[in-house]
Amino acid sequence: MIDVISVSKRYLNHVALENLSFSVEKNDILGIVGKSGSGKTTLLKLLNLVEKPTSGQILIDGKTTDQLSKTQLSHYKAKIGVVFQHYNLLANKTVAQNIALPLTLVGQKNSKKVAELLNFVGMSEKENAYPAELSGGEKQRVAIARALVRQPEILLCDEATSSLDEDNTAAILRLLKDSHQAFGITIFFVSHDLDAVQKLCNRVLVLEKGRVLGEVNNTPELLSESESSYLDKVRRRMVE
Numbered sequence: 001m002i003d004v005i006s007v008s009k010r011y012l013n014h015v016a017l018e019n020l021s022f023s024v025e026k027n028d029i030l031g032i033v034g035k036s037g038s039g040k041t042t043l044l045k046l047l048n049l050v051e052k053p054t055s056g057q058i059l060i061d062g063k064t065t066d067q068l069s070k071t072q073l074s075h076y077k078a079k080i081g082v083v084f085q086h087y088n089l090l091a092n093k094t095v096a097q098n099i100a101l102p103l104t105l106v107g108q109k110n111s112k113k114v115a116e117l118l119n120f121v122g123m124s125e126k127e128n129a130y131p132a133e134l135s136g137g138e139k140q141r142v143a144i145a146r147a148l149v150r151q152p153e154i155l156l157c158d159e160a161t162s163s164l165d166e167d168n169t170a171a172i173l174r175l176l177k178d179s180h181q182a183f184g185i186t187i188f189f190v191s192h193d194l195d196a197v198q199k200l201c202n203r204v205l206v207l208e209k210g211r212v213l214g215e216v217n218n219t220p221e222l223l224s225e226s227e228s229s230y231l232d233k234v235r236r237r238m239v240e
Contacts, residue, residue, distance in 0.1 A: 001025055001026060002060055006019050009054050017210045026184075027185070029201045030188050031218070033191060033206055043190075044158055044190055047154075052066075083158070084143065089142060095127050095128070110149075115127075121145045137167075187201075200220055203217055
């Protein structure tokens, strides 16, 4: 469980977050929404321990982050995977090498795990391809596999679908849902796309000007492969 208790974050005269309080249970899929400047990305940085709160506390399984030893802090960070809006893949590394990178950085090798994730995200046939050869949807699949390679308990998604078209967005949402079911991970899904949030998240936290405006419970739609052609989708959308 993660508890955020009266957390505020200030940068000089700018208040990015103010007095945030909420809890997230293990295996939750929490959507975090709000207009630009509402504090969504700042909140992810605090959860990822990239930055510290100016005031308030973040509790992880009952322990505040400032109580964790360096070893415990390192262990916690290893539990977190991050999926970025612009993929953050290394251009000079192959698909397989990009996925393996978090393991390589800590001196581990696990080609079996990389192969399993290549298959899980549907990229086995492109393991030797480079990012420049991939579509946006394929790059995000690789980024998700990379985020999963150290078997995290928490997945932070920062606008993970905002650079994608409708079909690729749906495919990535299905992949995130499959990841949640297969690995039992807790997902924080930051997005300005309310439709994507509605399809994936069971709870939605609404931020405005650094404050929690409210929380909404949600029943995600069943995410399935669409049999409609792109032309059919355009026709249907124009009628609507």
